[in-house]
Amino acid sequence: MFVTSVTVRVPAKINLQLAVGPPRPDGYHGLVTVFHAVSLFDDVTVAIAEADSVTVTGEGAGLVPENGDNLALRAVRALRQAMARRAAGAPGPLGASAAVDAPGGAGGVAVTIAKRIPVAGGMAGGSADAAAALVACNELWGAGLSPQELCAVAGEVGSDAAFPLLGGTAVGRGRGEQLAPALVSPVDFHWVLAFADGHLSTPAVFRALDKQRARREVPEPELSNELMAALRAGDVENLGATLSNDLQEPALTLFPALRKTLDAGLEAGARGALVSGSGPTCYFLARDPAHATDLAVALSGAGVCRSVATAAGPVPGAWVVS
Numbered sequence: 001m002f003v004t005s006v007t008v009r010v011p012a013k014i015n016l017q018l019a020v021g022p023p024r025p026d027g028y029h030g031l032v033t034v035f036h037a038v039s040l041f042d043d044v045t046v047a048i049a050e051a052d053s054v055t056v057t058g059e060g061a062g063l064v065p066e067n068g069d070n071l072a073l074r075a076v077r078a079l080r081q082a083m084a085r086r087a088a089g090a091p092g093p094l095g096a097s098a099a100v101d102a103p104g105g106a107g108g109v110a111v112t113i114a115k116r117i118p119v120a121g122g123m124a125g126g127s128a129d130a131a132a133a134l135v136a137c138n139e140l141w142g143a144g145l146s147p148q149e150l151c152a153v154a155g156e157v158g159s160d161a162a163f164p165l166l167g168g169t170a171v172g173r174g175r176g177e178q179l180a181p182a183l184v185s186p187v188d189f190h191w192v193l194a195f196a197d198g199h200l201s202t203p204a205v206f207r208a209l210d211k212q213r214a215r216r217e218v219p220e221p222e223l224s225n226e227l228m229a230a231l232r233a234g235d236v237e238n239l240g241a242t243l244s245n246d247l248q249e250p251a252l253t254l255f256p257a258l259r260k261t262l263d264a265g266l267e268a269g270a271r272g273a274l275v276s277g278s279g280p281t282c283y284f285l286a287r288d289p290a291h292a293t294d295l296a297v298a299l300s301g302a303g304v305c306r307s308v309a310t311a312a313g314p315v316p317g318a319w320v321v322s
Ligand code: ATP
Pocket: 063, 064, 065, 069, 070, 071, 072, 113, 118, 119, 120, 121, 122, 123, 124, 125, 126, 127, 129, 130, 160, 200, 202, 277, 278, 279
């Protein structure tokens, strides 16, 4: 059957640990992070078209570029280039040895993004859309790239774009793009997400971190053994106690109202509370689904955020739904 459109569902992430090292000569910071995919999804549809285009609907759509800057369209271009390199047998992320005929990618694609992941919310929504576009075009064009090859292309698009392909719980190193699946207990964890009335720019939060650390010796980041042990044991109490994020303090400096959000969740009985990534979304760990609902009601009633949602994790990475 000739496929003319493909829809992929892709999860948001939270960082259970985000340890940031000193700035590197290339301007990036070395990271050790524990990504965790949660059940809050964007849907990305790609359809064969004469030229590339992108349309965004849903949560925060007005803040997302509907042009070539959109991360989903950047991913489409990166996949085309990777396919061209592969067809030419040229070195690149796919390697010269993988030379085969490029089966598709000519012409354009119309990308439609239905957003539920908050924009500039610290949940890597743009990277998720990039990952989804890669999976969708790989299917639409019958390109046949392996998951590893797609991860290599995602790494070219952005530091966070490979994890939504993998999903689950994974340790990220380097800029976050060197991924290794984490050994975790097969239990679901239950989370409450508090979406803020506002946005934070990731580079601005890193700049604020550097300013706060200006006169301090900053150690290289290290994975938290306590956090990993809690994940392996499926231990909610220890997991809640070992969540950590070096970007939380700078995010709170730039967005002080988030302190009230975190405090309200802890007062309502959350087993852990943290700013997600560079914020301003805050997340809370619940004991079970009923406790998550109670926490969500309490946070909503406290008037400390724009809206709340419950989510479970870990969930799988981007998958084709139709
Ligand atoms: P991260 O956690 O990876 O730092 P974030 O969740 O804070 O990212 P995103 O939602 O990924 O932030 O958006 C960051 C910026 O990227 C936005 O300001 C937006 O203009 C731009 N952007 C480009 N393409 C997209 C997309 N498809 N979805 C969301 N934002 C996009």
